[in-house]
Amino acid sequence: MVDILHRVGIDASPSDVFQALTTLDRLNAWWTNDTTGDPRIDGVIHFQFGDRGFFDMKVVGLEPGKRVLWEVIAGPGEWIGTEVSWELKPHGDATTIMFKHQGWREPVEFMHHCSTKWATFLLSLKASLETGKGAPFPDDVRISVDAD
Amino acid sequence: MVDILHRVGIDASPSDVFQALTTLDRLNAWWTNDTTGDPRIDGVIHFQFGDRGFFDMKVVGLEPGKRVLWEVIAGPGEWIGTEVSWELKPHGDATTIMFKHQGWREPVEFMHHCSTKWATFLLSLKASLETGKGAPFPDDVRISVDAD
Numbered sequence: 001m002v003d004i005l006h007r008v009g010i011d012a013s014p015s016d017v018f019q020a021l022t023t024l025d026r027l028n029a030w031w032t033n034d035t036t037g038d039p040r041i042d043g044v045i046h047f048q049f050g051d052r053g054f055f056d057m058k059v060v061g062l063e064p065g066k067r068v069l070w071e072v073i074a075g076p077g078e079w080i081g082t083e084v085s086w087e088l089k090p091h092g093d094a095t096t097i098m099f100k101h102q103g104w105r106e107p108v109e110f111m112h113h114c115s116t117k118w119a120t121f122l123l124s125l126k127a128s129l130e131t132g133k134g135a136p137f138p139d140d141v142r143i144s145v146d147a148d
Numbered sequence: 149m150v151d152i153l154h155r156v157g158i159d160a161s162p163s164d165v166f167q168a169l170t171t172l173d174r175l176n177a178w179w180t181n182d183t184t185g186d187p188r189i190d191g192v193i194h195f196q197f198g199d200r201g202f203f204d205m206k207v208v209g210l211e212p213g214k215r216v217l218w219e220v221i222a223g224p225g226e227w228i229g230t231e232v233s234w235e236l237k238p239h240g241d242a243t244t245i246m247f248k249h250q251g252w253r254e255p256v257e258f259m260h261h262c263s264t265k266w267a268t269f270l271l272s273l274k275a276s277l278e279t280g281k282g283a284p285f286p287d288d289v290r291i292s293v294d295a296d
Contacts, residue, residue, distance in 0.1 A: 002150070002151070002153075003150070003255065004153070004263070005150075005152070005255055005259060005260040005263050006260055006263050006264040006267075007257060007260035007261040007263075007264055007291075007292070008264055008291050008292065009291065009292030009293035009294065010293065011293050091293055092293070094293040096292070096293070098257065098260055099260070107151065107153055109155060109246065111153055112153040112154055112155035112246055112247070113155040115152070115153050115154050115155075115263065115267070116154040116155055116156055116267045116270065116271075119154075119263070119264045119267030119268065120267065120271075122264065122291075123264075123268075123289070123291065126291075141271070143155075143156050143157065143270075143271065143274075144155070144156065144157030144244070145157035145158065145159050145239055145240070145242040145244070146157065
């Protein structure tokens with residue numbers, strides 16, 4: 001089992017960062033602009049990326065201002081059964097996010113891609129909170145020579 | 149042992165990407181503007197980041213247009229003995245980089261930070277080749293609420 005790890009500091013309170021991970025209108029601002037579903041505990045959030053694909057995340061952990069845990073229940077085969085873990089740590093008036101996308105079965109090429117892509121979306125989350133303007137799909141940062 | 153993985157596609161030939169990893173003036177354009185040393189096989193490249201620190205990389209693998217492998221021989225304790233591996237794959241007229249920073253002993257918090265930071269420098273490398281303007285230190289992308 002291998003994990004994608006990232007850390008980003010955001011000039012916003014843990015409570016604000018938690019909101020950005022647990023409300024549809026705030027999720028829309030940094031990952032994909034087509035986010036629907038139920039972001040409450042045991043709910044399923046649907047993240048749609050046009051005709052490129054989607055992820056369905058079951059909310060399996062929520063500690064306000066501290067932690068969010070999603071389990072991938074539908075989407076690309078490599079993602080199913082993996083978990084996306086957000087740990088929020090206060091840093092003065094700001095917040096440090098410790099991010100893990102854990103439980104990949106193999107370090108496949110797609111995992112390399114997703115690692116880089118997660119970094120760009122974490123910076124989109126940071127920008128959405130600090131400047132009011134993130135870069136969610138379909139305005140996300142391109143990291144390849146293909147469309148994505 | 150845990151690894152940082154990334155993948156980036158660059159609209160430049162494998163030969164141009166290889167140059168950007170193996171010549172001082174091109175390395176200067178995307179990681180740190182203070183890069184010195186000997187980028188030939190068995191040489192040591194010194195990457196200095198002002199008073200924040202440095203990395204010394206021994207060039208332990210070079211296959212023109214295909215692969216570059218560095219071994220970290222000085223710098224932060226967590227990095228020493230790890231390897232930075234660049235695999236270049238042709239993708240039409242472009243290049244896909246499969247990147248690994250491998251051999252971390254533990255998935256410490258600093259590793260999370262470095263994973264995100266590597267993504268920003270890979271995008272700096274991409275921009276340096278595609279637009280002529282990267283974002284090397286000290287003009288690198290800030291990912292935390294501290295100086296780095």
